[in-house]
Amino acid sequence: MIEGLQRKKVVVVGAGWAGLGATYHLAKQGYDVTLLEAGPYPGGLVAGWKTAGGRSVEAGIHGFWYPYRNIFSLVNELEINPFTTWTRSSQYSPAGLEVESPIFQDCPRLPTPLGTFLYTRFKRLPLIDRLSALPLLYAVVDFDNSDEAWRRYDSVTARELFKQFGVSARLYRESFEAMLLVGLFAPGEQCSAAATIGMLYFFILAHQADFDVVWCRGTVGEKIFRPWVEQIEKAGGKLLANKRVTDLIVDSTNRATAVVCNGNEVIDADAVIFAVGITGMKKIVANSSSLQAREEFRNVNNLGAIDVLATRLWFDRKIQIPLPSNACFGFDTTTGWTFFDLNALHDEYKDEQGTVVEADFYHANQFLPLDNKEIIPIVQQYLTTCIPAFRGAKVIDSSVIRLPQAVSHFAPGSYRNMLPAKTSFENVFMSGDWIINRHGSWSQEKAYVTGLEAANLVISQLKEGKPANILPVEADEAHIQVGREINKAVRQIGKSILPNFWLP
Numbered sequence: 001m002i003e004g005l006q007r008k009k010v011v012v013v014g015a016g017w018a019g020l021g022a023t024y025h026l027a028k029q030g031y032d033v034t035l036l037e038a039g040p041y042p043g044g045l046v047a048g049w050k051t052a053g054g055r056s057v058e059a060g061i062h063g064f065w066y067p068y069r070n071i072f073s074l075v076n077e078l079e080i081n082p083f084t085t086w087t088r089s090s091q092y093s094p095a096g097l098e099v100e101s102p103i104f105q106d107c108p109r110l111p112t113p114l115g116t117f118l119y120t121r122f123k124r125l126p127l128i129d130r131l132s133a134l135p136l137l138y139a140v141v142d143f144d145n146s147d148e149a150w151r152r153y154d155s156v157t158a159r160e161l162f163k164q165f166g167v168s169a170r171l172y173r174e175s176f177e178a179m180l181l182v183g184l185f186a187p188g189e190q191c192s193a194a195a196t197i198g199m200l201y202f203f204i205l206a207h208q209a210d211f212d213v214v215w216c217r218g219t220v221g222e223k224i225f226r227p228w229v230e231q232i233e234k235a236g237g238k239l240l241a242n243k244r245v246t247d248l249i250v251d252s253t254n255r256a257t258a259v260v261c262n263g264n265e266v267i268d269a270d271a272v273i274f275a276v277g278i279t280g281m282k283k284i285v286a287n288s289s290s291l292q293a294r295e296e297f298r299n300v301n302n303l304g305a306i307d308v309l310a311t312r313l314w315f316d317r318k319i320q321i322p323l324p325s326n327a328c329f330g331f332d333t334t335t336g337w338t339f340f341d342l343n344a345l346h347d348e349y350k351d352e353q354g355t356v357v358e359a360d361f362y363h364a365n366q367f368l369p370l371d372n373k374e375i376i377p378i379v380q381q382y383l384t385t386c387i388p389a390f391r392g393a394k395v396i397d398s399s400v401i402r403l404p405q406a407v408s409h410f411a412p413g414s415y416r417n418m419l420p421a422k423t424s425f426e427n428v429f430m431s432g433d434w435i436i437n438r439h440g441s442w443s444q445e446k447a448y449v450t451g452l453e454a455a456n457l458v459i460s461q462l463k464e465g466k467p468a469n470i471l472p473v474e475a476d477e478a479h480i481q482v483g484r485e486i487n488k489a490v491r492q493i494g495k496s497i498l499p500n501f502w503l504p
């Protein structure tokens with residue numbers, strides 16, 4: 001613990017997974033931490049709240065996959081029990097049920113990617129199409145998440161990558177692009193090949209069990225963030241809501257000394273951690289002359305984010321939904337969507353008379369301008385296509401949440417403009433799911449890990465307290481490690497003969 005008056009002040013901006021993670025660790029180390037959140041409550045993209053009628057809603061349902069080791073470890077530390085058991089998922093297209101996934105950790109373990117390939121139950125996709133994925137294994141081995149690998153693959157689109165490696169048109173449309181729309185929230189021609197391989201490796205390919213997933217038994221806000229914020233406050237951290245940071249004050253020695261909130265409130269700091277999304281960061285830069293003076297922050301304007309739509313529908317009757325979580329493709333060419341049986345997942349809806357379904361749409365640009373009255377029948381029609389029993393059911397209540405420019409867009413060529421945790425200010429650090437790091441995780445787990453990494457950078461800068469213990473992703477399987485070593489050696493030979501001749 002750092003004693004009384006000497007406590008160093010850290011300001012964290014943004015109360016999503018990244019900001020809460022940084023705040024919690026630094027508060028436990030005795031820092032005087034203030035977490036400033038622009039919105040009315042913490043959670044960021046994972047926030048949940050109650051409707052006027054007292055029903056729980058949230059900004060989209062969030063899964064927690066098997067490799068989310070740091071989040072699972074946090075949940076253990078908080079001594080809370082927010083999750084369902086491991087659940088199975090299905091995939092639907094307008095033609096009906098396409099795929100069912102088992103619980104992979106219950107199947108005999110095979111070297112990756114054999115388990116994923118053999119245990120996933122494809123209902124329609126012919127074997128020949130599935131086999132056309134095999135050459136992609138080279139890209140999986142070649143992309144080792146290093147800076148060099150990102151630079152090699154980032155300017156290529158996912159679609160080009162799959163085309164170059166001979167993936168069949170049907171496998172691309174019905175499997176890979178379908179996964180991109182729900183994993184990177186964009187169609188293949190708008191996704192970086194580097195992000196594509198990194199994301200698929202983390203969630204599906206690295207180890208057989210990686211695709212196993214749990215869900216919160218209520219909103220993440222209620223089940224995780226509420227007890228977490230209580231612990232943060234107990235540790236001495238301050239969470240201030242409705243505080244929008246608009247500027248950073250710096251002195252002549254390259255150090256930030258304060259942030260400005262809501263245009264005029266100055267909050268002193270010995271170190272600052274930004275934990276806001278891309279759109280939030282662009283807004284701060286647009287308002288801040290000290291940030292605009294730095295090229296790295298001006299370059300954030302080259303990044304983009306993606307529109308998402310989260311809907312929740314209450315139906316008048318019980319409808320049998322075979323599996324609780326479902327991903328869908330082929331309904332709109334540039335939009336993916338998922339639906340969840342909340343009677344099965346959420347405690348609150350277990351005994352509900354009717355059915356409660358969450359349907360979330362990613363890359364939902366064309367839906368956002370529609371009226372709620374237009375959106376709800378579209379959702380019901382899509383649900384009916386997957387599960388005919390939805391036809392004729394009456395929607396008795398609904399919630400529609402629009403999230404414009406909300407999720408990070410890993411567009412081709414975006415890597416060079418993304419920021420690492422260390423900035424050119426010696427006491428300003430970055431965190432969030434779009435920040436460059438080498439951990440290998442994605443989404444919520446990455447956001448939380450980057451928060452801990454930023455906290456550790458503060459600790460090494462201000463020289464107080466112990467760094468957080470960050471669990472690495474599980475090591476690559478032996479055959480992948482061998483493949484990577486051989487590939488690296490061959491690349492080195494190639495480079496020594498013709499350095500910098502070919503495009504990376």
Ligand SMILES: Cc1cc2nc3c(=O)[nH]c(=O)nc-3n(C[C@H](O)[C@H](O)[C@H](O)COP(=O)(O)OP(=O)(O)OC[C@H]3O[C@@H](n4cnc5c(N)ncnc54)[C@H](O)[C@@H]3O)c2cc1C
Binds near residue numbers: 243433
């Ligand atoms: C519909 C949907 C479904 C998703 N599904 C999954 C899933 O199943 N699994 C998964 O792991 N991930 C999922 N994600 C992604 C996941 O939500 C994000 O990766 C993660 O929440 C990012 O956390 P973060 O802390 O980086 O940023 P955010 O959650 O965006 O938090 C940033 C915070 O900063 C605040 N802020 C912005 N500007 C300012 C300012 N100027 N001053 C103060 N505060 C500011 C914002 O209000 C926000 O609270 C999903 C996202 C969406 C939208």
